[in-house]
Amino acid sequence: MTSILDGLETTAQVTTPKNPFQRIIGQEHAVSIVQSAVKQRRHVLLCGVPGIGKSMLAKAAYTLLSPPKQEIRLRRNKSQPDRPIVVISKHENGPENQSVEDRSSFSFYLSPDRLPIDISIKMGYRCPKCGEISSPADPSCLDCGATKRCDWLGSDSYHALFRILDVGSEPALRTVTSLEEIAGVSYHTMYEQSNNNEISVTRRRVEEGVNTEQEQITDAERVLVAKDSCRFIRVSGASHVELLGDVKHDPYGSAESLGMAAHLRVIPGAIHEAHEGILYIDEVSALGPHQSHLLTAMQDRIYPISGHNPLSSGAAVRVDNVPCEFILFASCNPENIGAILPALRSRIRGYGYEIMLMSWMKKNNENINNVVRFISQTVEEDGKIPHLTVNSIEEVISVAEKMAIHYDGQRNALTLRLRELGGLIRIAGDLAVQDSAQLVQPEHVKKAEVLSRGIDLENLHSYSYGVPEAASRDYFF
Numbered sequence: 253m254t255s256i257l258d259g260l261e262t263t264a265q266v267t268t269p270k271n272p273f274q275r276i277i278g279q280e281h282a283v284s285i286v287q288s289a290v291k292q293r294r295h296v297l298l299c300g301v302p303g304i305g306k307s308m309l310a311k312a313a314y315t316l317l318s319p320p321k322q323e324i325r326l327r328r329n330k331s332q333p334d335r336p337i338v339v340i341s342k343h344e345n346g347p348e349n350q351s352v353e354d355r356s357s358f359s360f361y362l363s364p365d366r367l368p369i370d371i372s373i374k375m376g377y378r379c380p381k382c383g384e385i386s387s388p389a390d391p392s393c394l395d396c397g398a399t400k401r402c403d404w405l406g407s408d409s410y411h412a413l414f415r416i417l418d419v420g421s422e423p424a425l426r427t428v429t430s431l432e433e434i435a436g437v438s439y440h441t442m443y444e445q446s447n448n449n450e451i452s453v454t455r456r457r458v459e460e461g462v463n464t465e466q467e468q469i470t471d472a473e474r475v476l477v478a479k480d481s482c483r484f485i486r487v488s489g490a491s492h493v494e495l496l497g498d499v500k501h502d503p504y505g506s507a508e509s510l511g512m513a514a515h516l517r518v519i520p521g522a523i524h525e526a527h528e529g530i531l532y533i534d535e536v537s538a539l540g541p542h543q544s545h546l547l548t549a550m551q552d553r554i555y556p557i558s559g560h561n562p563l564s565s566g567a568a569v570r571v572d573n574v575p576c577e578f579i580l581f582a583s584c585n586p587e588n589i590g591a592i593l594p595a596l597r598s599r600i601r602g603y604g605y606e607i608m609l610m611s612w613m614k615k616n617n618e619n620i621n622n623v624v625r626f627i628s629q630t631v632e633e634d635g636k637i638p639h640l641t642v643n644s645i646e647e648v649i650s651v652a653e654k655m656a657i658h659y660d661g662q663r664n665a666l667t668l669r670l671r672e673l674g675g676l677i678r679i680a681g682d683l684a685v686q687d688s689a690q691l692v693q694p695e696h697v698k699k700a701e702v703l704s705r706g707i708d709l710e711n712l713h714s715y716s717y718g719v720p721e722a723a724s725r726d727y728f729f
């Protein structure tokens with residue numbers, strides 16, 4: 253193969269693929285296994301050093317899945333309120349196929365800006381003064397600075413302290429109920445904060461003489477995993493509650509007439525949200541002993557949700573048989589592979605693949621072309637930096653070569669630690685923008701090479717006079 257560099261002037265001339273698998277460079281072996289694994293709904297363990305495309309592979313795999321067919325909802329269990337009932341609706345029979353008039357209750361999601369004004373103020377999204385929308389975690393309006401309702405739990409400790417001092421304002425509500433009339437029909441509506449900064453809205457038609465308002469709201473089904481939700485769920489191995497779900501505390505939880513019904517307090521785990529989709533766990537070994545719960549979920553394809561805090565009223569609630577039929581994509585650093593539960597690895601090997609990703613590739617024309625394509629992809633994705641001249645490309649290739657020697661001891665090779673190489677390209681681009689240059693020049697790449705080294709922890713003393721002496725050292729040799 254001839255080098256793409258022959259006759260090339262800038263990276264703007266390089267065509268980049270749209271297909272997410274084709275954008276992954278140097279991991280052809282992993283790409284072909286993942287493609288067939290997903291079609292067969294197999295689990296995958298991706299092992300490799302940081303920044304070589306593990307997350308990219310998992311996201312690309314998701315594009316091969318067909319849309320989910322099921323929605324998971326919870327219904328109040330009248331005889332045993334602490335054991336809500338799971339309802340699985342298939343799309344074909346879901347409420348979305350009925351006309352609005354036929355539906356006695358239905359749920360959907362709204363973004364904060366589409367909420368009724370009074371509701372969005374109560375939930376801490378809208379500023380009561382100027383009407384601007386911001387997160388309930390922000391104690392004051394980002395636009396006019398006025399104090400607004402704030403979510404203490406969602407805010408950081410500094411802002412929480414600020415709220416304690418600012419006794420005049422009220423906390424944001426996570427759940428608001430109201431009576432609404434739509435096209436002549438009255439509904440009890442419940443607005444509830446859910447993940448991804450969306451609000452789940454549940455409407456139940458008011459049927460005269462049947463139930464009290466409180467009962468109507470309580471009887472509404474709760475959507476646990478919505479039909480249109482994205483089923484690529486990414487979690488870090490750090491939180492098992494995020495992984496397995498939880499039940500919120502309610503001080504009146506045991507008194508049904510006062511508190512919020514149990515099924516309305518259930519929070520799905522990532523394993524449930526990834527039902528029919530992909531559960532991507534970054535650094536799976538960090539789950540420690542909780543890996544066994546993951547294994548159970550993979551084996552049984554259902555996993556109960558219960559409250560994790562024994563001091564909370566949520567601990568009394570349990571929902572059995574919540575489906576969690578996900579494909580597991582787990583990632584791990586090679587040095588942590590020993591910390592993965594042998595039973596979990598065996599499960600993955602038995603029903604899927606363990607794949608080791610490469611951290612370098614041979615320096616040949618084909619792979620030089622791949623690096624050039626990567627540079628072009630990085631410029632395109634960034635959107636704020638100019639393209640590179642052919643001389644700058646050569647400079648980046650020489651850094652890629654030095655990195656392969658430095659990190660992997662490989663000569664005549666190119667690094668595949670592409671997150672880091674991408675960082676170098678972005679810094680070089682920023683320097684070109686600073687110089688008002690139309691294209692990134694070799695000197696920008698050279699300067700970026702020094703800057704992209706970051707802070708050298710082993711030579712902190714060299715910074716003691718504020719002069720980064722380490723920067724003038726040759727980094728790699």
Ligand SMILES: Nc1ncnc2c1ncn2[C@@H]1O[C@H](COP(=O)(O)OP(=O)(O)OP(=O)(O)O)[C@@H](O)[C@H]1O
Nearest residue numbers: 275276277301302303304305306307308670671674
């Ligand atoms: N093989 C690759 N092909 C193309 N781009 C890559 C590749 N590897 C990394 N990149 C670039 O680096 C970025 C980070 O990659 P990614 O998040 O997939 O790394 P990772 O292996 O999951 O790292 P970590 O272990 O830190 O999670 C990507 O968004 C992409 O721009």
Ligand SMILES: [Mg+2]
Nearest residue numbers: 306307308534
């Ligand atoms: Mg990653």
